[in-house]
Amino acid sequence: MKCPYCGHEETRVLDSRVDSSGFTIRRRRECTKCKGRFTTYERYEFGPIFVIKRDGRREKFDRKKMLNGIMKACEKTSVTLEDMEKAVDTIINKLQKSGNLEVSSVEIGKLVMEQLKELNEVAYVRFASVYKDFREIDQFLEVVKELKNEK
Ligand SMILES: [Zn+2]
Structure with missing residues (x-):
């Protein structure tokens, strides 16, 4: 996933944890180039019915x-x-x-x-x-x- 600040293609995961519901994973990431930090979430994807x-x-x-x-x-x-x-x-x-x-x-x-x-x-x-x-x-x-x- 690209860095949202500088567009660099390489980021590293600093921390990754499952939230209390157990259904979402939250990851703190850092860009290897500009050192900008951001968070991504991983959730189930269900299409609308x-x-x-x-x-x-x-x-x-x-x-x-x-x-x-x-x-x-x-x-x-x-x-x-x-x-x-x-x-x-x-x-x-x-x-x-x-x-x-x-x-x-x-x-x-x-x-x-x-x-x-x-x-x-x-x-x-x-x-x-x-x-x-x-x-x-x-x-x-x-x-x-x-x-x-x-x-
Ligand atoms: Zn960056």
Whole structure:
């Protein structure tokens, strides 16, 4: 990495330490030519996740929005905020690990449903009813039936 002061190509690392979170490395460097000092950080690089909406629009993935959706579904259930946060993190980790950084909103909905199914049945059915946009009571009953069959 070039020196930011004189552009010299050679710098040496004076000190290198992992920060308290364990996720960042901080390095103090010195230019071998002008002796100028600077700091560099090494962090994980995750690309932003994009959501493709039903109408084809592309939108940057919004963690808060997903959490809000889950919170709504979990209203008046025993699911804790911590569980909800964990569910969101699990989904994000899955997406990042798969390297699939463009996901359809349908896929996102499925991932949320997967998580809610494990957390709470009421929340799951609530979310499903919004996500699947039930027009008829039959469709709704179908989901409830599926849920019972899987038990
Ligand atoms: Zn320099």
